[in-house]
Protein backbone atom coordinates (compact mmCIF):
# COMPACT_ATOMS: atom_id res chain seq x y z
CA UNK A 513 0.00 0.00 0.00
CA UNK A 514 2.86 2.41 0.69
CA UNK A 515 3.87 2.34 -2.97
CA UNK A 516 0.29 3.22 -3.83
CA UNK A 517 0.30 6.32 -1.64
CA UNK A 518 3.77 7.31 -2.84
CA UNK A 519 2.30 8.19 -6.25
CA UNK A 520 0.85 11.33 -4.67
CA UNK A 521 3.32 14.16 -4.90
CA UNK A 522 0.95 16.59 -3.15
CA UNK A 523 1.10 17.19 0.58
CA UNK A 524 -2.43 16.21 1.44
CA UNK A 525 -3.14 12.93 3.13
CA UNK A 526 -5.74 10.53 1.90
CA UNK A 527 -6.61 6.95 2.67
CA UNK A 528 -8.39 4.10 0.94
CA UNK A 529 -11.07 2.32 2.93
CA UNK A 530 -14.48 0.68 2.79
CA UNK A 531 -17.13 2.91 1.25
CA UNK A 532 -20.82 2.93 2.07
CA UNK A 533 -21.40 2.71 -1.67
CA UNK A 534 -19.79 -0.74 -1.66
CA UNK A 535 -16.17 -1.75 -2.29
CA UNK A 536 -13.40 0.68 -1.45
CA UNK A 537 -13.35 4.44 -1.69
CA UNK A 538 -10.96 7.37 -1.29
CA UNK A 539 -11.13 9.47 1.89
CA UNK A 540 -9.47 12.66 3.05
CA UNK A 541 -7.81 12.26 6.44
CA UNK A 542 -8.03 15.94 7.42
CA UNK A 543 -10.08 18.98 6.44
CA UNK A 544 -9.15 19.69 2.84
CA UNK A 545 -9.83 22.64 0.62
CA UNK A 546 -8.52 22.80 -2.94
CA UNK A 547 -6.01 20.20 -4.00
CA UNK A 548 -6.44 16.65 -2.70
CA UNK A 549 -4.00 14.67 -4.84
CA UNK A 550 -1.35 15.33 -7.45
CA UNK A 551 -0.12 12.44 -9.53
CA UNK A 552 2.80 12.71 -11.93
CA UNK A 553 2.86 11.40 -15.46
CA UNK A 554 5.38 8.68 -14.53
CA UNK A 555 2.74 7.07 -12.29
CA UNK A 556 -0.20 6.98 -14.66
CA UNK A 557 -1.00 4.42 -17.37
CA UNK A 558 -2.19 5.42 -20.80
CA UNK A 559 -1.05 4.21 -24.21
CA UNK A 560 1.81 6.75 -24.27
CA UNK A 561 3.19 6.15 -20.78
CA UNK A 562 2.84 2.39 -21.26
CA UNK A 563 4.90 2.58 -24.44
CA UNK A 564 7.59 4.52 -22.56
CA UNK A 565 7.53 1.98 -19.76
CA UNK A 566 7.78 -0.81 -22.25
CA UNK A 567 10.92 0.69 -23.79
CA UNK A 568 12.47 1.00 -20.33
CA UNK A 569 11.73 -2.65 -19.62
CA UNK A 570 13.94 -3.75 -22.53
CA UNK A 571 12.25 -7.08 -22.95
CA UNK A 572 14.82 -9.40 -24.58
CA UNK A 573 12.39 -12.31 -24.90
CA UNK A 574 12.58 -14.06 -28.28
CA UNK A 575 8.97 -13.04 -28.93
CA UNK A 576 8.87 -9.61 -27.22
CA UNK A 577 5.82 -9.84 -25.00
CA UNK A 578 4.06 -6.51 -25.48
CA UNK A 579 4.79 -6.22 -29.18
CA UNK A 580 3.59 -9.78 -29.84
CA UNK A 581 0.45 -9.30 -27.77
CA UNK A 582 -0.40 -6.03 -29.50
CA UNK A 583 -0.12 -7.82 -32.84
CA UNK A 584 -2.32 -10.64 -31.60
CA UNK A 585 -5.01 -8.80 -29.64
CA UNK A 586 -5.12 -5.30 -31.19
CA UNK A 587 -5.23 -6.00 -34.90
CA UNK A 588 -8.73 -4.52 -35.44
CA UNK A 589 -9.79 -0.88 -35.57
CA UNK A 590 -7.73 1.23 -33.11
CA UNK A 591 -9.24 1.29 -29.64
CA UNK A 592 -7.36 2.96 -26.80
CA UNK A 593 -8.94 0.92 -24.00
CA UNK A 594 -8.13 -2.31 -25.80
CA UNK A 595 -4.51 -1.30 -26.33
CA UNK A 596 -4.25 -0.32 -22.67
CA UNK A 597 -5.72 -3.68 -21.69
CA UNK A 598 -3.17 -5.39 -23.90
CA UNK A 599 -0.33 -3.53 -22.17
CA UNK A 600 -1.61 -4.55 -18.75
CA UNK A 601 -2.01 -8.20 -19.77
CA UNK A 602 1.51 -7.99 -21.22
CA UNK A 603 2.93 -6.52 -18.00
CA UNK A 604 1.26 -9.37 -16.10
CA UNK A 605 2.92 -11.89 -18.45
CA UNK A 606 6.29 -10.17 -17.88
CA UNK A 607 5.73 -10.32 -14.15
CA UNK A 608 5.02 -14.05 -14.36
CA UNK A 609 8.22 -14.42 -16.39
CA UNK A 610 10.07 -12.73 -13.51
CA UNK A 611 10.86 -9.63 -15.58
CA UNK A 612 9.17 -7.01 -13.41
CA UNK A 613 11.65 -7.11 -10.53
CA UNK A 614 12.36 -3.51 -9.57
CA UNK A 615 8.95 -2.33 -10.78
CA UNK A 616 7.14 -2.51 -7.46
CA UNK A 617 4.65 0.19 -8.26
CA UNK A 618 3.49 -1.52 -11.45
CA UNK A 619 3.32 -4.87 -9.67
CA UNK A 620 1.17 -3.42 -6.94
CA UNK A 621 -1.11 -1.82 -9.49
CA UNK A 622 -1.52 -5.11 -11.33
CA UNK A 623 -2.53 -6.67 -7.99
CA UNK A 624 -5.18 -4.00 -7.58
CA UNK A 625 -6.54 -4.66 -11.06
CA UNK A 626 -6.61 -8.39 -10.45
CA UNK A 627 -8.45 -8.00 -7.15
CA UNK A 628 -10.98 -5.30 -8.00
CA UNK A 629 -14.53 -6.60 -7.88
CA UNK A 630 -16.88 -5.32 -10.56
CA UNK A 631 -20.41 -6.60 -10.48
CA UNK A 632 -21.02 -6.36 -14.21
CA UNK A 633 -21.76 -8.89 -16.91
CA UNK A 634 -18.13 -9.89 -17.47
CA UNK A 635 -18.39 -12.03 -14.37
CA UNK A 636 -21.53 -13.86 -15.53
CA UNK A 637 -21.53 -17.05 -17.53
CA UNK A 638 -22.42 -17.04 -21.18
CA UNK A 639 -25.48 -19.34 -20.98
CA UNK A 640 -27.17 -16.93 -18.60
CA UNK A 641 -26.49 -13.95 -20.84
CA UNK A 642 -27.69 -15.95 -23.83
CA UNK A 643 -30.96 -16.77 -22.06
CA UNK A 644 -31.47 -13.09 -21.36
CA UNK A 645 -30.71 -12.30 -24.99
CA UNK A 646 -33.52 -14.62 -26.06
CA UNK A 647 -35.89 -12.46 -24.00
CA UNK A 648 -34.59 -8.99 -24.79
CA UNK A 649 -32.58 -9.17 -27.98
CA UNK A 650 -32.31 -5.42 -28.63
CA UNK A 651 -30.17 -4.29 -25.72
CA UNK A 652 -27.08 -3.44 -27.71
CA UNK A 653 -24.84 -2.58 -24.76
CA UNK A 654 -25.57 -5.85 -23.07
CA UNK A 655 -25.21 -7.63 -26.41
CA UNK A 656 -21.77 -6.11 -26.95
CA UNK A 657 -20.60 -7.87 -23.79
CA UNK A 658 -22.13 -11.13 -24.92
CA UNK A 659 -20.57 -10.77 -28.38
CA UNK A 660 -17.16 -10.24 -26.82
CA UNK A 661 -17.63 -13.31 -24.66
CA UNK A 662 -18.90 -15.40 -27.55
CA UNK A 663 -15.98 -14.35 -29.74
CA UNK A 664 -13.70 -16.62 -27.68
CA UNK A 665 -10.92 -14.04 -27.94
CA UNK A 666 -10.07 -14.17 -24.24
CA UNK A 667 -9.73 -17.93 -24.44
CA UNK A 668 -7.48 -17.56 -27.50
CA UNK A 669 -5.40 -14.89 -25.79
CA UNK A 670 -4.87 -17.09 -22.75
CA UNK A 671 -3.91 -19.99 -25.02
CA UNK A 672 -1.53 -17.81 -27.06
CA UNK A 673 0.22 -16.66 -23.88
CA UNK A 674 0.73 -20.16 -22.56
CA UNK A 675 1.95 -21.50 -25.93
CA UNK A 676 4.31 -18.58 -26.61
CA UNK A 677 5.84 -17.93 -23.19
CA UNK A 678 4.92 -21.06 -21.21
CA UNK A 679 3.25 -19.03 -18.45
CA UNK A 680 -0.38 -19.17 -17.45
CA UNK A 681 -2.71 -16.20 -17.35
CA UNK A 682 -6.08 -17.83 -16.97
CA UNK A 683 -9.16 -16.74 -18.88
CA UNK A 684 -10.91 -15.51 -15.75
CA UNK A 685 -7.85 -13.40 -14.90
CA UNK A 686 -7.95 -11.75 -18.33
CA UNK A 687 -11.71 -11.13 -17.94
CA UNK A 688 -10.93 -9.61 -14.58
CA UNK A 689 -8.28 -7.29 -16.06
CA UNK A 690 -10.61 -6.24 -18.89
CA UNK A 691 -13.45 -5.42 -16.50
CA UNK A 692 -11.20 -3.70 -13.94
CA UNK A 693 -9.55 -1.51 -16.57
CA UNK A 694 -12.87 -0.44 -18.09
CA UNK A 695 -14.26 0.44 -14.71
CA UNK A 696 -11.18 2.37 -13.56
CA UNK A 697 -10.14 4.38 -16.61
CA UNK A 698 -10.73 8.10 -16.71
CA UNK A 699 -10.65 10.48 -19.64
CA UNK A 700 -7.74 12.70 -18.72
CA UNK A 701 -7.13 15.85 -20.75
CA UNK A 702 -3.81 16.24 -22.56
CA UNK A 703 -2.51 19.55 -23.78
CA UNK A 704 -1.78 19.54 -27.51
CA UNK A 705 -1.11 23.23 -27.97
CA UNK A 706 -1.78 26.43 -26.02
CA UNK A 707 -5.49 26.25 -26.60
CA UNK A 708 -6.07 22.67 -27.70
CA UNK A 709 -6.65 19.62 -25.55
CA UNK A 710 -7.28 15.99 -26.34
CA UNK A 711 -8.27 13.26 -23.89
CA UNK A 712 -6.41 10.08 -23.08
CA UNK A 713 -8.03 6.97 -21.63
CA UNK A 714 -5.96 6.71 -18.48
CA UNK A 715 -5.57 4.67 -15.33
CA UNK A 716 -4.60 6.94 -12.46
CA UNK A 717 -3.51 4.90 -9.43
CA UNK A 718 -4.92 6.04 -6.10
CA UNK A 719 -7.28 8.56 -7.73
CA UNK A 720 -9.04 5.54 -9.23
CA UNK A 721 -10.32 4.62 -5.79
CA UNK A 722 -12.66 7.62 -5.97
CA UNK A 723 -16.28 6.52 -6.33
CA UNK A 724 -18.95 8.19 -8.43
CA UNK A 725 -21.94 10.20 -7.24
CA UNK A 726 -23.35 12.99 -9.37
CA UNK A 727 -25.56 14.36 -6.61
CA UNK A 728 -22.91 14.36 -3.88
CA UNK A 729 -19.91 15.03 -6.09
CA UNK A 730 -17.41 16.99 -4.00
CA UNK A 731 -14.29 16.78 -6.17
CA UNK A 732 -13.15 16.68 -9.78
CA UNK A 733 -9.95 15.78 -11.56
CA UNK A 734 -8.04 17.76 -14.14
CA UNK A 735 -4.65 18.08 -15.74
CA UNK A 736 -2.16 20.65 -14.54
CA UNK A 737 -0.85 21.72 -17.97
CA UNK A 738 2.27 23.28 -16.42
CA UNK A 739 3.51 20.06 -14.85
CA UNK A 740 1.56 17.39 -16.75
CA UNK A 741 0.30 16.05 -13.42
CA UNK A 742 -3.25 14.81 -12.83
CA UNK A 743 -4.78 16.73 -9.96
CA UNK A 744 -7.82 15.93 -7.85
CA UNK A 745 -9.46 19.05 -6.52
CA UNK A 746 -12.12 19.50 -3.85
CA UNK A 747 -15.12 21.56 -4.93
CA UNK A 748 -15.40 23.07 -1.47
CA UNK A 749 -14.18 22.27 2.02
CA UNK A 750 -14.10 18.52 2.68
CA UNK A 751 -14.08 17.67 6.35
CA UNK A 752 -11.57 15.11 7.57
CA UNK A 753 -12.82 11.54 7.12
CA UNK A 754 -15.20 12.32 4.29
CA UNK A 755 -15.28 10.26 1.13
CA UNK A 756 -14.10 11.89 -2.07
CA UNK A 757 -16.81 11.58 -4.72
CA UNK A 758 -16.27 12.45 -8.35
CA UNK A 759 -18.41 12.22 -11.48
CA UNK A 760 -17.52 9.53 -14.01
CA UNK A 761 -20.00 11.03 -16.46
CA UNK A 762 -22.32 14.03 -16.27
CA UNK A 763 -25.31 12.19 -17.83
CA UNK A 764 -25.76 8.68 -16.51
CA UNK A 765 -27.11 6.24 -19.08
CA UNK A 766 -28.20 3.46 -16.80
CA UNK A 767 -27.32 0.43 -18.93
CA UNK A 768 -23.97 1.94 -19.83
CA UNK A 769 -23.25 2.52 -16.13
CA UNK A 770 -24.10 -1.07 -15.31
CA UNK A 771 -22.15 -2.55 -18.22
CA UNK A 772 -19.05 -0.45 -17.51
CA UNK A 773 -19.09 -0.04 -13.74
CA UNK A 774 -21.35 -2.81 -12.47
CA UNK A 775 -23.87 -0.63 -10.65
CA UNK A 776 -27.03 1.38 -11.26
CA UNK A 777 -26.61 4.88 -9.81
CA UNK A 778 -29.45 5.85 -7.51
CA UNK A 779 -28.34 9.27 -6.36
CA UNK A 780 -30.91 12.08 -6.44
CA UNK A 781 -31.46 13.66 -9.83
CA UNK A 782 -32.05 12.82 -13.46
CA UNK A 783 -30.73 9.86 -15.38
CA UNK A 784 -31.32 8.40 -18.81
CA UNK A 785 -32.04 4.98 -20.24
CA UNK A 786 -32.41 3.80 -23.81
CA UNK A 787 -34.96 1.04 -24.34
CA UNK A 788 -35.11 -0.98 -27.57
CA UNK A 789 -38.54 -0.72 -29.09
CA UNK A 790 -39.02 -0.55 -32.88
CA UNK A 791 -38.29 -3.93 -34.36
CA UNK A 792 -38.18 -5.54 -30.91
CA UNK A 793 -41.84 -5.42 -29.96
CA UNK A 794 -44.18 -7.33 -32.21
CA UNK A 795 -47.72 -6.18 -32.85
CA UNK A 796 -49.94 -5.64 -35.91
CA UNK A 797 -47.98 -3.59 -38.46
CA UNK A 798 -44.85 -3.74 -36.30
CA UNK A 799 -42.64 -5.10 -39.10
CA UNK A 800 -43.79 -2.42 -41.52
CA UNK A 801 -43.32 0.35 -38.95
CA UNK A 802 -39.88 -0.90 -37.89
CA UNK A 803 -38.82 -0.96 -41.53
CA UNK A 804 -40.05 2.63 -41.86
CA UNK A 805 -38.09 3.73 -38.76
CA UNK A 806 -35.00 2.06 -40.14
CA UNK A 807 -35.37 3.60 -43.62
CA UNK A 808 -36.03 7.04 -42.18
CA UNK A 809 -32.91 6.73 -40.00
CA UNK A 810 -34.88 7.32 -36.85
CA UNK A 811 -33.87 5.80 -33.49
CA UNK A 812 -35.07 2.27 -32.89
CA UNK A 813 -34.73 2.91 -29.17
CA UNK A 814 -36.95 5.03 -26.99
CA UNK A 815 -35.16 7.17 -24.48
CA UNK A 816 -36.53 7.76 -21.00
CA UNK A 817 -35.49 10.40 -18.51
CA UNK A 818 -35.67 9.04 -14.98
CA UNK A 819 -35.94 10.97 -11.78
CA UNK A 820 -34.52 9.50 -8.59
CA UNK A 821 -35.05 10.71 -5.05
CA UNK A 822 -33.95 8.98 -1.84
CA UNK A 823 -32.68 6.00 -3.80
CA UNK A 824 -36.02 5.43 -5.55
CA UNK A 825 -37.20 5.88 -9.11
CA UNK A 826 -39.91 8.48 -8.50
CA UNK A 827 -40.82 9.71 -11.97
CA UNK A 828 -40.14 9.12 -15.63
CA UNK A 829 -40.69 10.75 -19.01
CA UNK A 830 -40.43 9.52 -22.54
CA UNK A 831 -38.10 11.90 -24.33
CA UNK A 832 -39.27 12.29 -27.92
CA UNK A 833 -37.30 15.46 -28.69
CA UNK A 834 -35.83 15.03 -32.19
CA UNK A 835 -37.20 11.49 -32.25
CA UNK A 836 -39.70 11.14 -35.08
CA UNK A 837 -39.85 7.38 -35.09
CA UNK A 838 -43.61 7.67 -34.43
CA UNK A 839 -44.20 9.53 -37.72
CA UNK A 840 -45.11 6.24 -39.45
CA UNK A 841 -48.18 6.11 -37.20
CA UNK A 842 -49.41 9.24 -39.02
CA UNK A 843 -48.38 8.45 -42.60
CA UNK A 844 -45.75 6.46 -44.40
CA UNK A 845 -44.28 9.45 -46.20
CA UNK A 846 -40.79 10.70 -45.39
CA UNK A 847 -40.50 12.04 -41.85
CA UNK A 848 -39.97 15.64 -42.76
CA UNK A 849 -43.07 15.94 -44.92
CA UNK A 850 -45.16 13.95 -42.43
CA UNK A 851 -44.19 16.32 -39.64
CA UNK A 852 -44.73 19.42 -41.80
CA UNK A 853 -48.19 18.35 -42.92
CA UNK A 854 -49.41 16.83 -39.66
CA UNK A 855 -51.89 18.72 -37.50
CA UNK A 856 -51.40 18.96 -33.75
CA UNK A 857 -54.25 16.47 -33.30
CA UNK A 858 -52.52 13.96 -35.56
CA UNK A 859 -49.23 14.31 -33.71
CA UNK A 860 -50.94 13.97 -30.34
CA UNK A 861 -52.91 11.00 -31.63
CA UNK A 862 -49.75 9.25 -32.85
CA UNK A 863 -47.93 9.93 -29.58
CA UNK A 864 -50.90 8.58 -27.60
CA UNK A 865 -50.89 5.46 -29.78
CA UNK A 866 -47.15 5.09 -29.19
CA UNK A 867 -47.65 5.34 -25.41
CA UNK A 868 -50.25 2.59 -25.61
CA UNK A 869 -47.94 0.37 -27.65
CA UNK A 870 -45.12 0.93 -25.16
CA UNK A 871 -47.52 0.01 -22.37
CA UNK A 872 -48.39 -3.31 -24.02
CA UNK A 873 -44.73 -3.92 -24.79
CA UNK A 874 -43.72 -3.36 -21.16
CA UNK A 875 -46.54 -5.57 -19.89
CA UNK A 876 -45.26 -8.36 -22.08
CA UNK A 877 -41.67 -7.80 -21.00
CA UNK A 878 -42.57 -7.73 -17.31
CA UNK A 879 -44.12 -11.15 -17.62
CA UNK A 880 -41.04 -12.57 -19.32
CA UNK A 881 -38.58 -10.84 -17.02
CA UNK A 882 -40.34 -12.04 -13.88
CA UNK A 883 -39.93 -15.61 -15.09
CA UNK A 884 -36.31 -14.93 -15.95
CA UNK A 885 -35.71 -13.43 -12.47
CA UNK A 886 -36.95 -16.68 -10.98
CA UNK A 887 -34.70 -18.64 -13.34
CA UNK A 888 -31.74 -16.46 -12.20
CA UNK A 889 -32.52 -17.19 -8.55
CA UNK A 890 -32.43 -20.92 -9.21
CA UNK A 891 -29.28 -20.59 -11.30
CA UNK A 892 -27.69 -18.47 -8.58
CA UNK A 893 -28.52 -20.99 -5.88
CA UNK A 894 -26.40 -23.52 -7.77
CA UNK A 895 -23.72 -21.37 -9.35
CA UNK A 896 -23.13 -18.31 -7.14
CA UNK A 897 -24.07 -14.68 -7.48
CA UNK A 898 -25.13 -13.46 -10.90
CA UNK A 899 -24.91 -9.81 -11.73
CA UNK A 900 -27.46 -9.91 -14.52
CA UNK A 901 -30.09 -9.88 -11.77
CA UNK A 902 -29.29 -6.20 -11.26
CA UNK A 903 -30.20 -5.57 -14.89
CA UNK A 904 -33.42 -7.54 -14.62
CA UNK A 905 -34.44 -5.75 -11.41
CA UNK A 906 -33.73 -2.36 -12.91
CA UNK A 907 -35.80 -3.15 -16.00
CA UNK A 908 -38.70 -4.44 -13.92
CA UNK A 909 -38.60 -1.26 -11.85
CA UNK A 910 -38.55 0.87 -15.00
CA UNK A 911 -41.36 -0.94 -16.80
CA UNK A 912 -43.55 -1.04 -13.69
CA UNK A 913 -43.00 2.66 -13.08
CA UNK A 914 -44.12 3.36 -16.63
CA UNK A 915 -47.31 1.33 -16.13
CA UNK A 916 -47.97 3.20 -12.85
CA UNK A 917 -47.57 6.50 -14.59
CA UNK A 918 -49.86 5.45 -17.44
CA UNK A 919 -52.49 4.54 -14.82
CA UNK A 920 -52.07 7.82 -12.96
CA UNK A 921 -51.96 10.22 -15.88
CA UNK A 922 -54.22 8.31 -18.30
CA UNK A 923 -52.62 10.24 -21.17
CA UNK A 924 -55.01 11.10 -23.96
CA UNK A 925 -54.66 12.94 -27.22
CA UNK A 926 -56.06 16.44 -27.03
CA UNK A 927 -55.40 16.82 -23.31
CA UNK A 928 -52.36 18.11 -21.42
CA UNK A 929 -52.07 14.71 -19.75
CA UNK A 930 -50.16 13.39 -22.75
CA UNK A 931 -47.31 15.74 -21.98
CA UNK A 932 -47.13 14.59 -18.37
CA UNK A 933 -45.42 11.56 -19.81
CA UNK A 934 -43.94 12.67 -23.12
CA UNK A 935 -41.39 15.40 -23.58
CA UNK A 936 -40.90 16.87 -27.00
CA UNK A 937 -38.74 19.95 -26.69
CA UNK A 938 -38.03 23.13 -24.82
CA UNK A 939 -37.95 21.58 -21.39
CA UNK A 940 -35.12 21.01 -18.92
CA UNK A 941 -35.69 17.29 -19.04
CA UNK A 942 -34.82 17.26 -22.68
CA UNK A 943 -31.26 18.32 -21.87
CA UNK A 944 -30.86 14.88 -20.39
CA UNK A 945 -30.64 13.31 -23.74
CA UNK A 946 -27.89 11.20 -25.16
CA UNK A 947 -27.41 10.25 -28.78
CA UNK A 948 -29.69 7.27 -29.31
CA UNK A 949 -28.09 3.86 -29.40
CA UNK A 950 -28.78 1.90 -32.55
CA UNK A 951 -29.20 -1.78 -32.10
CA UNK A 952 -28.21 -3.33 -35.37
CA UNK A 953 -25.26 -5.10 -33.74
CA UNK A 954 -27.85 -7.62 -32.56
CA UNK A 955 -28.17 -9.03 -36.03
CA UNK A 956 -24.69 -10.55 -35.87
CA UNK A 957 -25.24 -12.39 -32.61
CA UNK A 958 -25.11 -16.13 -32.65
CA UNK A 959 -28.22 -17.74 -31.26
CA UNK A 960 -27.80 -20.98 -29.39
Ligand SMILES: C[S@@+](CC[C@H](N)C(=O)[O-])C[C@H]1O[C@@H](n2cnc3c(N)ncnc32)[C@H](O)[C@@H]1O
Pocket residue numbers: 533534535536537628629630631695696697720721722723724725772773774775777
Ligand atom coordinates in the same frame (compact mmCIF):
# COMPACT_ATOMS: atom_id res chain seq x y z
C1 LIG B 1 -12.87 3.67 -10.23
S1 LIG B 1 -13.43 2.36 -9.26
C2 LIG B 1 -13.64 3.07 -7.67
C3 LIG B 1 -13.01 2.22 -6.58
C4 LIG B 1 -13.73 0.94 -6.28
N1 LIG B 1 -14.91 1.19 -5.45
C5 LIG B 1 -12.85 -0.11 -5.60
O1 LIG B 1 -13.31 -0.78 -4.66
O2 LIG B 1 -11.70 -0.29 -6.01
C6 LIG B 1 -15.03 2.17 -9.95
C7 LIG B 1 -15.89 1.10 -9.31
O3 LIG B 1 -16.32 1.53 -8.01
C8 LIG B 1 -17.66 1.12 -7.76
N2 LIG B 1 -18.48 2.34 -7.59
C9 LIG B 1 -18.15 3.61 -7.89
N3 LIG B 1 -19.14 4.46 -7.57
C10 LIG B 1 -20.15 3.71 -7.08
C11 LIG B 1 -21.47 4.00 -6.60
N4 LIG B 1 -21.96 5.23 -6.57
N5 LIG B 1 -22.23 2.96 -6.19
C12 LIG B 1 -21.77 1.68 -6.23
N6 LIG B 1 -20.53 1.34 -6.68
C13 LIG B 1 -19.72 2.35 -7.09
C14 LIG B 1 -18.07 0.30 -8.97
O4 LIG B 1 -17.79 -1.04 -8.70
C15 LIG B 1 -17.14 0.81 -10.05
O5 LIG B 1 -16.93 -0.13 -11.07
